[in-house]
Amino acid sequence: MVKEYFFEKTDRTNAFITRLDLAMYEETGGPLEGKGIAVKDNISTAGIPTTCGSRILAGYVPPFDAHVVTCLREAGAAIVGKTNMDEFGMGTTTENSAYGPTTNPHDTSRVPGGSSGGSAAAVGDGMVDMALGSDTGGSIRCPAAFCGIVGLKPTFGRVSRYGLIAYSNSLEQIGPLGQTVTDVNTLMSAIAGPDSRDSTAYDRPYTHTPSSEIAGMKIAVPEEFFGEGVDPTVAESVRNAIGKLEDAGAETMACSIPSMAYALAAYYVTCTSEASSNLSRFDGVRFGPSVETKRSWHDEYRDHRGTFFGKEVQRRILLGTFALSAGYYGKYYAKAQVARENVRKDFLRIFKDADIIAGPTMPQIAFKLGEKSDPLSMYLADILTVPANLAGVPAISVPCGTVDKMPVGLQLIGRHFEDERVVDAAFAYETEVI
Amino acid sequence: MTDKTVIIGLEIHCQLNTKTKLFCGCSTDFQGDEPNTHVCPICLGLPGAMPRLNKQAVLYALKVAKALKLTVPEVSEFSRKNYFYPDLPKGYQISQYDKPIAEKGIMEVDDDEGHPKNIRITRIHLEEDPGRLIHKTSRDRAGYSLVDYNRSSIPLIEIVTEPDLRSPKEARRFLNKLRSTLEYLEVFDGEREGSIRVDANISIKGHNRVECKNISSYKGVEKALNFEITRQRNLIRKGQRIEQETRHFLEGRGITTSSRSKENENDYRYFPEPDLRPLRVSGWIDDIVLPELPDARRERFIAQYGISENHARTLTGDLKVANFYESVADADPAIAAIWVADILLGEINYRSMRIDDVPTMNIGDLIALIRDGTITDKSGVEVLRVMLDHCIGEDVETCEMPADIVTRLGLTKAAGDDFTAEIGKVIAANPNAVADYHAGKKGAVNFLVGQVMKATRGRADPKELNTAMADALKETEE
Numbered sequence: 026m027v028k029e030y031f032f033e034k035t036d037r038t039n040a041f042i043t044r045l046d047l048a049m050y051e052e053t054g055g056p057l058e059g060k061g062i063a064v065k066d067n068i069s070t071a072g073i074p075t076t077c078g079s080r081i082l083a084g085y086v087p088p089f090d091a092h093v094v095t096c097l098r099e100a101g102a103a104i105v106g107k108t109n110m111d112e113f114g115m116g117t118t119t120e121n122s123a124y125g126p127t128t129n130p131h132d133t134s135r136v137p138g139g140s141s142g143g144s145a146a147a148v149g150d151g152m153v154d155m156a157l158g159s160d161t162g163g164s165i166r167c168p169a170a171f172c173g174i175v176g177l178k179p180t181f182g183r184v185s186r187y188g189l190i191a192y193s194n195s196l197e198q199i200g201p202l203g204q205t206v207t208d209v210n211t212l213m214s215a216i217a218g219p220d221s222r223d224s225t226a227y228d229r230p231y232t233h234t235p236s237s238e239i240a241g242m243k244i245a246v247p248e249e250f251f252g253e254g255v256d257p258t259v260a261e262s263v264r265n266a267i268g269k270l271e272d273a274g275a276e277t278m279a280c281s282i283p284s285m286a287y288a289l290a291a292y293y294v295t296c297t298s299e300a301s302s303n304l305s306r307f308d309g310v311r312f313g314p315s316v317e318t319k320r321s322w323h324d325e326y327r328d329h330r331g332t333f334f335g336k337e338v339q340r341r342i343l344l345g346t347f348a349l350s351a352g353y354y355g356k357y358y359a360k361a362q363v364a365r366e367n368v369r370k371d372f373l374r375i376f377k378d379a380d381i382i383a384g385p386t387m388p389q390i391a392f393k394l395g396e397k398s399d400p401l402s403m404y405l406a407d408i409l410t411v412p413a414n415l416a417g418v419p420a421i422s423v424p425c426g427t428v429d430k431m432p433v434g435l436q437l438i439g440r441h442f443e444d445e446r447v448v449d450a451a452f453a454y455e456t457e458v459i
Numbered sequence: 460m461t462d463k464t465v466i467i468g469l470e471i472h473c474q475l476n477t478k479t480k481l482f483c484g485c486s487t488d489f490q491g492d493e494p495n496t497h498v499c500p501i502c503l504g505l506p507g508a509m510p511r512l513n514k515q516a517v518l519y520a521l522k523v524a525k526a527l528k529l530t531v532p533e534v535s536e537f538s539r540k541n542y543f544y545p546d547l548p549k550g551y552q553i554s555q556y557d558k559p560i561a562e563k564g565i566m567e568v569d570d571d572e573g574h575p576k577n578i579r580i581t582r583i584h585l586e587e588d589p590g591r592l593i594h595k596t597s598r599d600r601a602g603y604s605l606v607d608y609n610r611s612s613i614p615l616i617e618i619v620t621e622p623d624l625r626s627p628k629e630a631r632r633f634l635n636k637l638r639s640t641l642e643y644l645e646v647f648d649g650e651r652e653g654s655i656r657v658d659a660n661i662s663i664k665g666h667n668r669v670e671c672k673n674i675s676s677y678k679g680v681e682k683a684l685n686f687e688i689t690r691q692r693n694l695i696r697k698g699q700r701i702e703q704e705t706r707h708f709l710e711g712r713g714i715t716t717s718s719r720s721k722e723n724e725n726d727y728r729y730f731p732e733p734d735l736r737p738l739r740v741s742g743w744i745d746d747i748v749l750p751e752l753p754d755a756r757r758e759r760f761i762a763q764y765g766i767s768e769n770h771a772r773t774l775t776g777d778l779k780v781a782n783f784y785e786s787v788a789d790a791d792p793a794i795a796a797i798w799v800a801d802i803l804l805g806e807i808n809y810r811s812m813r814i815d816d817v818p819t820m821n822i823g824d825l826i827a828l829i830r831d832g833t834i835t836d837k838s839g840v841e842v843l844r845v846m847l848d849h850c851i852g853e854d855v856e857t858c859e860m861p862a863d864i865v866t867r868l869g870l871t872k873a874a875g876d877d878f879t880a881e882i883g884k885v886i887a888a889n890p891n892a893v894a895d896y897h898a899g900k901k902g903a904v905n906f907l908v909g910q911v912m913k914a915t916r917g918r919a920d921p922k923e924l925n926t927a928m929a930d931a932l933k934e935t936e937e
Contacts, residue, residue: 069507082506089500091507190506194733223509224735299733302541305550306504310606322545322604349541349728358730 026052030103032061038128038137040147042066043074044106051101057215058101063147063156066107067114068199069188070094077190078110078122078140081307081333083314091188092223093157093199093216100215105153108143112335113304114161114192116140117406118392119168121337126394130172131431135391138168144202145172154204155212159189161197162292163386163410166422169202170386170434173424175209175451176202180442181417182227184213185220191303193296194225196414206423206452210235213444233445235452240274242450243379249285250384250409250436262433263385266425269457270383270450280375280382284367285412291364292411293404294348294357301345304338340400365415372416376440381450385409386422386434409436419444423451425458464664465688467630468622469680472615472656473641474588475519476648481587481614482510482553490651494593494607502612504548509734512537516614519646520560520585521744523616526644526752527580529564533741537585537732542725545604546590548611554586556729560738566640567754568633571626578633579621588613591653610653622660627684630659634677635776639753642778650813661687663695667703671715674708683708686715756781764792773800779814780804787823791830798826802840806847818858821846825861837917838870870918878911878919882931885910896932904928 030048041063050059064070067077069087071094076082090098097104111121119142120126127142129135130150137146141158145168148156158165160178169176177200184199191197201212210233217231246267251260271277282288309315309329316328334342348357375382388409397403413420418441425435435454439447480487483501500508524531538556564580590611596602618637624630638655641647648654657680662668669691671683691701707718751759753775760771760781774784774796788795803822807814825846829839842864849859865871885907886893895903908928912919 075506077506085506087500087505087507089505089508187509188507191734222511224511225733298730302539302551302728302730305541305543306506306548308543308545308550310545311503311548312505323543326543346728349730351726351728354728354730 028052028059030059030061030105032103032105034152036147036152038130038133038146038150039125040108040127040143040150040152041106042076042078042109042122042124042143045073045104048103048105050103051098053099053101055100055102055215056211057097057155060102060155061105061153062097062102062212063106063108063144063153064094064097064104065141065144065156065158066110067159067190067192068094068157069190070104070107073104073107075107075190076124077114078112078124079333079335079338080123081313081330083123083333085312087188089188091199092185092218092220094188096216096218097157102215108141108147108156110143111140111164112338113190113300114140114159114164114197115300115337115341117163117167117403118394118397119143119146120394121335123335128394129391129431132391135393135431136171136396138171138387138391140164140168141176141202142168145169145174145176148172148174148202148204151204155208156202157199157212157216158202159192159197159199160410160414161193161296162407162414164197165200165202166386166410166420166434166436167407169422170424170432170436171391173427173432174202174204175206175421175423175455176200177209177213177421177444177448178413178419179213179217179231179444180229180419181414182225183229183231183419183442183444184217185223185226187220187222191299193299194303195299196292196296206235206421206448206455209421210448210452213448227442229442231444233448236449237273237453237456239270239450239453242270242275242381242446244270244275244277244381244383244450245280245375245379246277246383247280247282247285247375249282254405254408255385255388256390256428258428259385259387259389259433262426262428263383263435266435266454267383270454273453273457275381275450275453277383278379280379282368282371282375282412284364284371285408287364288368288412288415289404289408291361291368292407292415293344294361295365295415297341297345298348298358298361299345301342301349304334304342307334337400368412368415369417372412372418372438380439380443380446382438383450384436386436390428390431390433413438417441419447421447421451423454425454463692465625466622466662466664466668467624467627467684468660469618469620469624469630469633470658470660471618471620471634471637473618473647474651474654475516475614475616475646476651477513477515477519477614479513479515480612481513481516481585482612485612487613489609492609494605494609497609498611502548503608504550504611510553510732512735512738513614516585517560517738517740518743518747519614519644520583520616521740522644522646522747522749523618523641524561524564524583525744525747526640526749527564527566527583527618529561529580529583531561531740531744532558533739534558535560535738535740537735537738538729539732540586541728544589546592546606546611548590548608552587552589553732553735554617555584558737559584560740566633566636568629568636571628576623578623581619581621583616583618586615586617587611588615622662627681627688630684631677631681634680636753638677639776639778643750643752643756645750659684661691663688663691663701666691666695667701669701669703669715670705671708672705672718675710679708679710682713683715686713690715760784764788764796766792766796770796770800773804777814783814783817783819783822786819787826790823790826794830795826798822798829798839802843806843810847812847817847821858821861828861828865832920833872834865834870835872835917835920838865838872841868841870841917870916872918872920878915878924879927881911881914882928885914886931886935893932893935897936904932907932
């Protein structure tokens with residue numbers, strides 16, 4: 026039976042690009058039956074506009090559901106709307122949206138983080154219990170940390186990306202955001218079903234009940250996560266949180282990830298390169314708005330893309346195009362892949378001895394709107410989240426106290442396909458502090 | 460003295476005749492269907508759609524690799540070839556770049572002197588076809604283009620040769636043999652529009668190389684290469700420099716034109732396709748069983764049917780012709796070889812028909828009539844023409860059988876008695892020719908025989924008639 030879900034919450038943070046005041050859901054007897062769920066606007070929803078926060082997709086209504094959306098519908102969820110985001114996921118604040126910035130529910134003069142800022146703000150403000158985001162270099166964990174909620178980036182290949190509008194295919198994963206670890210666990214169980222349409226996804230369903238039993242769990246704490254650029258008060262909060270995990274029976278050890286020196290560069294070369302190619306399809310021929318051009322197709326493409334892509338998107342397309350160009354590929358793209366492999370090796374080495382790597386999610390608390398006007402300083406804010414994407418390992422952000430009344434996130438990173446253990450560690454922390 | 464050696468290398472794109480497209484489940488059988496009816500989010504390049512590799516296409520490519528003796532590495536990889544063009548929905552083509560599915564093979568062809576030589580195959584890679592643009596012009600508005608994505612993501616293999624070819628004719632022979640091989644492998648349908656497209660690299664030894672792009676027929680390749688050789692030799696003779704460039708072949712005019720300057724040359728920015736895992740095919744190649752290929756079949760035809768090398772070559776050059784021959788060879792392999800290779804192929808070619816259109820049963824009967832001496836070769840041709848002109852396209856069942864045509868047209872071979880009277884008449888009516896014959900002009904006999912043939916409408920057996928005529932003339936001597 027199809028039932029009605031009235032979504033009447035006020036959107037004071039501009040969390041939604043499209044909202045459905047009357048959403049429908051199916052009585053499937055599934056775990057999400059009758060639950061209102063928000064979906065990031067880069068995840069395709071049949072019949073509901075999907076814009077990626079961009080003008081270039083204004084008016085685009087996908088003819089098909091992303092795999093995760095099919096999963097949501099089968100689990101009985103009511104999709105209440107599509108959440109705001111940095112255009113195509115390119116940003117750390119949700120300020121780069123063609124539909125205006127989203128603000129932080131804890132302080133509306135601050136950003137919610139990004140790029141899944143709309144999803145995090147919707148959850149953080151209590152509009153919904155759970156939301157879907159996507160994480161390319163921290164886009165779930167960063168806004169989860171800034172908005173004081175839980176966000177999981179699953180292992181690369183754990184959740185089908187079919188229907189996720191690609192920004193950087195080899196780095197990104199769809200993942201759950203929620204008020205609590207339990208909510209995140211529930212949503213993760215719903216979306217991790219097998220799907221052969223994503224050739225990079227493995228058939229590794231997620232059926233797990235969180236356990237706070239972490240006695241004997243080995244937690245490595247990398248010195249680089251507390252280095253230069255990390256706000257000391259944030260660092261202190263996170264160290265206290267790790268202390269709580271020790272109280273719960275975990276053993277901690279120091280470690281080092283030397284490859285982190287190159288992680289940010291490797292990340293930005295890889296994601297801009299892939300983006301420059303992924304975003305080529307936005308040419309105005311088959312979808313999106315149109316420009317009046319009575320000249321050649323070449324002119325029309327240029328006008329269309331020049332008009333409807335935002336500044337940051339154009340910047341990253343240019344960077345990526347450059348990095349892949351003849352004569353530069355070896356210097357940039359190929360080198361980035363070497364650096365990426367080194368990050369992966371560092372993680373594998375640490376994970377021989379440790380079960381979990383712990384540190385801050387973000388080096389600072391949520392920025393003021395407009396504070397990071399220089400793209401480079403914005404990029405630097407991703408330093409603690411991108412390594413997990415480069416390595417493809419699962420990582421969660423769980424709230425661990427406040428600094429200046431703003432939430433701080435504890436990041437817990439695990440081995441490939443040990444999403445369950447990462448969730449357990451977060452659950453143990455959550456249980457410990459309640 | 461300057462070296463005039465011509466150096467040619469080919470890049471051949473062939474559509475594989477899989478049931479579904481390379482990266483989605485859409486049907487490839489769209490010939491004659493409305494534009495954009497064989498499409499889905501994947502081959503339309505809609506945002507969020509992801510490619511899923513068609514295993515059949517991989518197996519077909521491996522079959523070709525095995526037949527041409529290429530090495531198949533354990534791991535190959537798909538890459539994105541990035542460029543903008545309105546027929547390319549994603550803004551990139553999923554292709555293979557530095558890790559193709561197969562490398563280093565050979566194919567033997569005859570050179571212009573008829574000696575066999577090996578042409579090295581550099582590589583084979585798998586890629587998807589773009590869509591198709593349909594250009595429209597109208598009086599009241601500027602020209603515009605429509606895009607049909609039915610072809611988008613049809614699987615292609617690109618076969619690249621080393622620059623081992625030395626003449627346009629050799630290149631043509633190479634292509635013919637390649638086509639024939641692909642058809643024997645049942646991975647390719649040469650009759651589909653656009654099923655093969657060729658880029659040809661050509662240079663005169665010691666000078667720059669020119670790439671002729673997008674030649675879409677076998678004849679076109681030879682024409683384009685001949686045109687280029689003449690153009691390049693003329694430049695060299697005038698002491699001018701040959702630009703290293705890409706030229707476009709204009710099929711209709713048979714010429715090539717400079718298509719883009721170097722500054723506009725595409726930089727394809729290849730990088731590994733992140734939506735597909737590396738392709739591991741180890742073991743697959745061993746499981747592939749190759750059918751009998753053209754060379755082997757030719758040798759078998761010579762041995763099994765005792766036919767000439769030339770006949771065997773003609774008959775085995777095309778899979779369908781070879782199959783056709785084998786289904787009519789039972790009656791008499793030697794007569795069947797002559798009738799299929801020398802007569803039938805010419806007749807259907809003249810009518811732009813395909814061998815598929817010809818019912819084997821009827822041709823088998825015709826061959827039997829000739830073998831049994833029921834009709835003469837000349838009458839046989841007449842029967843064949845009647846058959847081809849009238850019964851093709853109709854249901855084979857209702858098609859008039861050769862024996863009935865013979866009866867209806869009265870083409871049964873004239874018995875000796877039948878033409879003895881005619882010989883008498885012709886001798887009586889042509890005293891001058893008879894006199895010439897006796898005077899030693901032996902050629903006069905041909906004229907007299909011709910007259911009898913004419914009178915019997917070709918139904919007389921030429922050998923028997925010659926003997927009878929000679930006897931009759933001897934009699935007039937006395």
